[in-house]
Amino acid sequence: MNETSGSVLDILKSMLSSENLSKILSVASIVVLSLVFVAINPRFMVSRNITNILNDMSPLWVMACGVAFVLMLSSIDLSLGSIASCSAVMLTVLFNSIGPGAYIVVIIYGMLAGLINGMLHTYLKIPSFIATLCTQSIWQSVALLISGAKPLPMLPPVWPYIEWVKITFGVVPILFIISFLLMLLYTVIQKKTKVGRTMLALGENESAARLIGLNINQAKITAFFLSGIAASVGGIIFAVKLKSGIPTVGAQYNLMAIASAALGGVALSGGKGDILMTIIGAGLIIIIQNGMNVIAVDGYWQQIVFGALVLIAIYMNADHNRRDLVVK
Amino acid sequence: MGKNILFTARNITKKYPGTMALKDVSAELFSGEVVGLVGENGAGKSTLLKIIMGNEQPTEGVMTMHGIPFAPKTPIEANNMGVGMVFQEQSLIQNLTVGQNIFFGMEDKYTRFCVLNKRKMHEDASRILEDMRLNHIRADRKVSSLEFATRQMVEICKVFHVVKRSGLDSCLILLDEPTSVLSDGEVRNLFENIRLITAEGHTVIFVSHRLDEVLEISDRIIVFKDGEKVDEVLTAEADESILYEKMVGRTASGEYYKVSDQVEPGGEVLLETRDLGRRGYFRNVNLTLHAGEILGICGVVGSGKEDLCAVLCGDESPTSGQLLVRGEGKKFGAPQAALKNGILSIPKERREESIIASASVSENIAMSNFGNISKIGLISKKLEKAQAENYRGKMHIRASSLDQKVGFLSGGNAQKVVFARALASDADILILNHPTRGVDVGAKEEIYSLIRSLAVQGKGCVLLGDTLDECIGLSNRLLVMKDGEVTRECDASPGNKPEQVDIVKYMM
Numbered sequence: 001m002n003e004t005s006g007s008v009l010d011i012l013k014s015m016l017s018s019e020n021l022s023k024i025l026s027v028a029s030i031v032v033l034s035l036v037f038v039a040i041n042p043r044f045m046v047s048r049n050i051t052n053i054l055n056d057m058s059p060l061w062v063m064a065c066g067v068a069f070v071l072m073l074s075s076i077d078l079s080l081g082s083i084a085s086c087s088a089v090m091l092t093v094l095f096n097s098i099g100p101g102a103y104i105v106v107i108i109y110g111m112l113a114g115l116i117n118g119m120l121h122t123y124l125k126i127p128s129f130i131a132t133l134c135t136q137s138i139w140q141s142v143a144l145l146i147s148g149a150k151p152l153p154m155l156p157p158v159w160p161y162i163e164w165v166k167i168t169f170g171v172v173p174i175l176f177i178i179s180f181l182l183m184l185l186y187t188v189i190q191k192k193t194k195v196g197r198t199m200l201a202l203g204e205n206e207s208a209a210r211l212i213g214l215n216i217n218q219a220k221i222t223a224f225f226l227s228g229i230a231a232s233v234g235g236i237i238f239a240v241k242l243k244s245g246i247p248t249v250g251a252q253y254n255l256m257a258i259a260s261a262a263l264g265g266v267a268l269s270g271g272k273g274d275i276l277m278t279i280i281g282a283g284l285i286i287i288i289q290n291g292m293n294v295i296a297v298d299g300y301w302q303q304i305v306f307g308a309l310v311l312i313a314i315y316m317n318a319d320h321n322r323r324d325l326v327v328k
Numbered sequence: 329m330g331k332n333i334l335f336t337a338r339n340i341t342k343k344y345p346g347t348m349a350l351k352d353v354s355a356e357l358f359s360g361e362v363v364g365l366v367g368e369n370g371a372g373k374s375t376l377l378k379i380i381m382g383n384e385q386p387t388e389g390v391m392t393m394h395g396i397p398f399a400p401k402t403p404i405e406a407n408n409m410g411v412g413m414v415f416q417e418q419s420l421i422q423n424l425t426v427g428q429n430i431f432f433g434m435e436d437k438y439t440r441f442c443v444l445n446k447r448k449m450h451e452d453a454s455r456i457l458e459d460m461r462l463n464h465i466r467a468d469r470k471v472s473s474l475e476f477a478t479r480q481m482v483e484i485c486k487v488f489h490v491v492k493r494s495g496l497d498s499c500l501i502l503l504d505e506p507t508s509v510l511s512d513g514e515v516r517n518l519f520e521n522i523r524l525i526t527a528e529g530h531t532v533i534f535v536s537h538r539l540d541e542v543l544e545i546s547d548r549i550i551v552f553k554d555g556e557k558v559d560e561v562l563t564a565e566a567d568e569s570i571l572y573e574k575m576v577g578r579t580a581s582g583e584y585y586k587v588s589d590q591v592e593p594g595g596e597v598l599l600e601t602r603d604l605g606r607r608g609y610f611r612n613v614n615l616t617l618h619a620g621e622i623l624g625i626c627g628v629v630g631s632g633k634e635d636l637c638a639v640l641c642g643d644e645s646p647t648s649g650q651l652l653v654r655g656e657g658k659k660f661g662a663p664q665a666a667l668k669n670g671i672l673s674i675p676k677e678r679r680e681e682s683i684i685a686s687a688s689v690s691e692n693i694a695m696s697n698f699g700n701i702s703k704i705g706l707i708s709k710k711l712e713k714a715q716a717e718n719y720r721g722k723m724h725i726r727a728s729s730l731d732q733k734v735g736f737l738s739g740g741n742a743q744k745v746v747f748a749r750a751l752a753s754d755a756d757i758l759i760l761n762h763p764t765r766g767v768d769v770g771a772k773e774e775i776y777s778l779i780r781s782l783a784v785q786g787k788g789c790v791l792l793g794d795t796l797d798e799c800i801g802l803s804n805r806l807l808v809m810k811d812g813e814v815t816r817e818c819d820a821s822p823g824n825k826p827e828q829v830d831i832v833k834y835m836m
Contacts (some may be wrong), residue, residue, distance in 0.1 A: 192706040194698040201684045201695060211643060212695050212749070213667030267363050271686050 006260065023317070026280045030287055037291035044294050047171045053290050058175040058236040059084070062281035063253055064260035065179075065186045065275050066230025069223040071261050072203045074270025075121065075128035077224060080231035080257060082140035083113045084250030089236025092245030095158040102161075106232050107321045113139065114228020118221030128224075136254075144248040152245040162240045164185045175237055182233060186226065187275045195222050205269030252303070255310060256285055261315040285309070332359045333395070334498050334531050335380075340389035342375050342555075349554045350386070352799025359498040360526050361617040364542035364563070366537045366554030367575055368628075368796060368832075373535050375555075377502050380533075382406040382411045393500070400700060412487040414506050420471045420483055427467035427478030431487045434493075460485050460521050477509050484518060488525060498529040507536055519545050537628045537836050539568050551575055569829075576810070576828035577795065584773070585801030587822045589780040593621035593804055597655065598757050598788040599671070601642070604649035608637035610812040611648070617757065617788040622779065624803030625818065626792045628835055632812040633792055634676070634761070640790060641673035642666030643758045653757070672696060672755035674746055674793075676762040678739065682746050685735030689727050690716030692734045693744050694751035719748035724774060747778055757789045762794045776802065784827035796828050796835075808834040 063080050070077040087106045094102035103129040113135065120131040154162065167174040198219035202209040210216055229249070238249045256279040263281030266273030285306070293304050335357040342350040350372045357363055365373045378384040380399030391398045393409050400406040403413070420429050422614060427450040431438065438641070446468075453467035462481055465530045471479055489654050491499040503522075522532050522545060535543050542549060549566055551559045551574040559574050596619040605611035610632030617623050627633040638644040641650070642660030650657050653669045660666045663673070675681035684692055693716050701711040716730045725744045727737055734742055743763070750758055763779065764772045779802060782789055793799025800806065800820055802832050807818040808831055816834040818826055 050518070163451075194707070195692065197695065197698070197707070201687060204684050204686045205680070209640070211663050211673060211675050211681050213664045213672060213753070214695065215664050216662070252781075267751075271684075284556060 011078045013253060023280055024275060025265075025306045026115070026284050026313075030280070030284050033284075033287055033291060035288075037294060040295045041184070044291060049290070051168060051173055053286055053302050054171070054176040055173045057282050057286040058173075058179040058292060059237040059241075060253060060256055060260060060286060061179045061259040061279060062182055063234040064264070064278040064282050065183050066227035067257045068261040068273055068275055068278055069186070069190070069199060070128070070227045070268055071258065071266045071268055072178075072199050072273045073220060073223055074115075074203050074268065075220070076258070076268075077117065077128065077227045078254055079113070079117060079131050079132040079136040079139060080227055081250035081252070081254035081277055082136045082138075082230060083110060083231035084235035084238060084253060086113075086139045086146075087141040087232040088239035088249050089143045089152060089245040089247050091236055091239045092152045095154060095161055097157075100161050103236065106236055107229060110228045110232020110235075111225060113231070114294045115221065117228065118224030122217045122220045140248075140251070147245060147247040149247060150248070154239075154243045154245075159243075161188070161209075162243065162303055165240045171246070175241065178233075178237070178254065182230065183275060183279070186191055189226065190275050192306070195219050199223055200273075202270075206249040220247065256306060259310040259313055260285055261308065262310065268314055282315070288298065332498070333357070334359045334393070335398075336392045337376075337380075338390050339381075340376065340379060340386045340391070342379060342384065343387045344374075348555050350379075353389075353555075353557045354549060355557065355560075357500065357531050359531055360529045361548065362522060362526055362532045362534055362546045362549065364546035364549040364569055365533060365552065366539060366542055366549060369676060371575070372554035372555040373377070374504060376552075377504055377533070377535065377756065378411065378499075379413060380406070380500070380502060386806055389811065394496070394498075407490060408494070410491060410494045410496040412486050412491045412499065412501070413502035413504065414480075414487050415504060418476075418479055420479055420482055422472040423469055423470060425450065426457075426465060426474070426482050427469050430456060430467075430489055431480060432486070456489050457485060461517060474733055477511060478515055480506065480509055481514060481518070483524055488521065491530060492525070495534060498531060500531050500533070501525070502533045504535045505537065506534075507538060507541055511809055515541065539681065539836055543568065543571075562568065572829045572832050585777075585798070586776050586780050587801065587825075589777070589784070590622075590804065590822050591620050591780075591783050592821075593618040593783075593788075594786060595619075598653070599790075600652040600655075601640075602650040602652070604636075604639065604641055604644050604646050605649060606635055606644060609646040610809070613649070613809075613814055615790075615807060615814075616692055617790060619713065619756070619786045619788055620783045620805045622783055622789045624793060624799040624806045625809060626793070626796055626799050626806060626831055626835060627809035630811075631809040631835065632808050636809070637759050637761050637790065637792060639672065640666075641671055643673070645711070647677055667755060669757075670755045671757040671759065672750055672753050673759035673761060674750055674763055676765060678742055678746065678766065683734045683742055686733055689720070689732045689734055689737075689745055690730040693719055693748045693752055695750050700752060715752060716748075719751065723778065738768070738771075740767045740774075743767050743771065745773065747775065750756075751782075758787060758789045760789050760791045762792055764794045764798065794831075796831060800825055800828065808830065 043049060063084065067077050067080055087110060090109060091102050091106050094105055117132055117135055121128045122125050164174060195218060198209060198214040199213060202216055202219055206216065234253065235250060239245050260281030261278050262268060263284055264277035288305065289302060333356055337353060337355045340350055340353045351473060353376060367373050372483055375384065379386050382405050383401050392518050393411065398407065398409060421432065430453045431449055435444060439446045449468040457463065457465050457467060462485060465482060467479060471482065480522065487501060491501055500791045503693050506518065510518065534542060534546055543566065546563050549561050549563055549571065551558055553575060597616050598619055599617040601613055601615050604613045613636060615623065625633045625636065635644065639646050642663040642665055652658065660668055694712050698707060701707055701715055713730060719725065720730065723744045725748065726741050734745055737745065761781065764775050767775065779789060791799060791803055793802065806818050807814050822827060
């Protein structure tokens with residue numbers, strides 16, 4: 001009797017080890033919060049709202065998958081929000097001139113923006129914090145310039161290009177399926193390719209990764225590249241969902257995407273994380289946001305909640321035995 | 329000058345995980361004498377100095393200073409008790425002037441209304457420099473604009489000043505390899521200053537690899553080997569050959585290093601260098617490494633052997649000469665490029681340079697060659713596991729499972745993982761940089777067998793041994809380096825192994 005309770009305790013203890021703590025707490029919070037929101041407003045759980053939540057989650061989840069790679073290197077990407085804004089605006093404008101080909105052009109833009117971040121960081125040896133802070137400012141301004149600093153509506157002639165957005169499979173909207181497919185692709189890259197392994201290794205111990213003979217620069221650039229693609233896909237989702245290109249639509253998503261990755265167990269000190277788990281973080285954040293809307297919490301208060309959430313998530317994932325805390 | 333006891337150490341022991349840095353060391357120092365410490369790298373000299381300075385705490389043992397118990401926790405506590413040290417790596421602040429460095433931490437005297445009177449500080453500093461006959465150094469120059477050797481003299485001057493200023497009758501000054509960058513003239517000057525301050529009753533501990541200097545300046549010499557104090561001799565009764573013999577001690581039997589398994593190298597030349605050099609580190613190195621050969625490189629710290637290794641494995645670039653792999657000239661931009669040419673290093677600092685602590689055993693083994701475990705470009709978990717299982721059996725890696733993180737393995741097992749990775753990499757030129765560092769005795773023997781089997785398979789190894797004995801025992805041929813140059817090359821085939829004493833002569 002005692003033995004079994006002892007082993008159950010051990011299992012609980014190992015589950016609660018710092019490594020899994022944030023993931024378990026996130027899942028628990030999702031369950032608890034959902035119950036709380038349902039208790040306050042039963043409409044939270046209707047299928048219409050679930051579809052809403054999954055739709056809202058899609059751009060955040062996509063961007064979290066991308067930035068997770070960068071965070072695993074112990075670097076940071078602050079530009080993904082404005083790359084997303086810029087993508088949304090570009091898609092809206094390009095629909096008018098080149099039609100559906102705009103999707104491809106925008107994704108190519110995301111690739112280039114990511115490559116630029118990666119090359120600034122590796123070849124010019126600019127810390128990623130500074131490099132992406134600057135590109136953030138640049139892409140934000142480009143988005144404002146293209147759009148004339150106002151939201152651009154998608155006019156009826158281009159509606160056929162975004163008709164597909166309305167497709168749902170039961171309660172699951174197609175945008176969520178797209179996010180899921182991108183996550184799958186990114187998981188394969190992380191777990192099954194040399195470059196994915198290199199990213200984790202160099203996040204943990206860069207000098208060892210170098211001496212082992214791994215291609216450090218390639219891995220760093222790839223991480224920013226994947227983050228750039230994810231940001232542009234996020235921007236596309238914003239645009240087709242809202243039927244307009246809003247030049248500041250991605251701004252607040254920087255913090256939320258980093259928070260999603262951290263809540264899903266990616267350590268900002270690098271070397272630790274799992275792309276798959278970003279769903280927990282993105283889910284939690286959107287449920288909190290949606291729930292706060294459903295129970296009518298003021299929008300400014302919501303931002304305070306998110307700020308606090310990021311701090312808690314990062315604290316839980318930090319390796320507290322480490323003396324230094326470096327963001328490269 | 330009376331024979332007052334200034335400092336005593338009783339049964340000082342220092343354990344690090346996996347190794348004993350100091351074993352039961354006791355010593356007495358008298359006022360006004362110069363004591364030389366000699367021993368090979370890793371013999372425990374630096375550890376003892378760090379303990380006296382409060383940088384490290386002894387695991388066991390007690391010290392006294394001026395007859396009262398002395399257990400400094402920080403260098404500042406040690407300073408207050410009249411102990412000062414010149415570190416092997418310089419500790420001056422580069423962007424301050426010479427004067428500001430000398431009075432660092434004592435600016436109160438020159439401060440009025442929070443403003444520093446630099447002119448007065450520099451005048452006083454000039455006087456201190458003059459006292460030490462260093463008139464040519466200007467007190468208002470920035471340290472960063474001085475030559476390395478001059479900086480060393482400033483540092484020594486600063487420590488002498490701190491000690492004199494403490495006002496104690498006798499102080500203890502620790503000099504850790506102070507002469508390695510100094511010119512002959514500067515060494516003369518340093519010795520004069522040492523004599524001056526010892527005449528005032530202060531005591532100096534002098535550590536150097538240059539035995540002639542130790543013999544010249546010290547009154548007594550303490551010899552260390554493998555963390556133990558093996559002897560204490562009066563300088564008048566010692567000469568270089570006596571010291572050499574005491575330093576190297578016993579030689580392990582050939583069986584220990586599996587000399588019977590040593591193979592005759594094949595004819596194929598894997599690696600060759602022609603007048604290879606890296607400015608400021610080493611120059612004109614010519615070596616050839618054949619298939620199946622273990623080429624040992626001996627030398628003290630700073631002899632350039634580590635830097636040579638870094639160049640061979642692509643971590644640093646040479647500034648002159650040529651590097652040929654299988655007869656073709658190559659230039660490596662990074663270790664990755666060296667690996668493509670079949671060169672991989674097993675670095676010295678395992679935790680910092682060779683293992684990915686948060687990755688599993690099987691992931692670590694796979695890291696230098698993904699080709700073995702990939703199908704159509706994607707990693708197969710099954711192949712990865714099978715490869716790791718294979719090496720775990722062959723090399724007796726003790727891990728609870730192959731998914732265990734390497735950071736939790738013991739030093740010996742982690743090193744076996746590193747070797748497994750090297751084997752899996754298919755590299756045929758291995759740079760073994762202290763392959764048995766921090767590894768327990770049992771694992772050491774297994775690693776020796778492994779290195780022998782590498783040679784049997786026709787791989788070429790460049791070896792930097794953890795001890796000189798190990799380097800001689802394992803190698804087919806030896807290169808001895810000193811001050812960045814190869815001073816001797818000799819054969820070390822079975823039955824023809826040179827004595828340690830013969831090698832040490834060319835190292836120091």
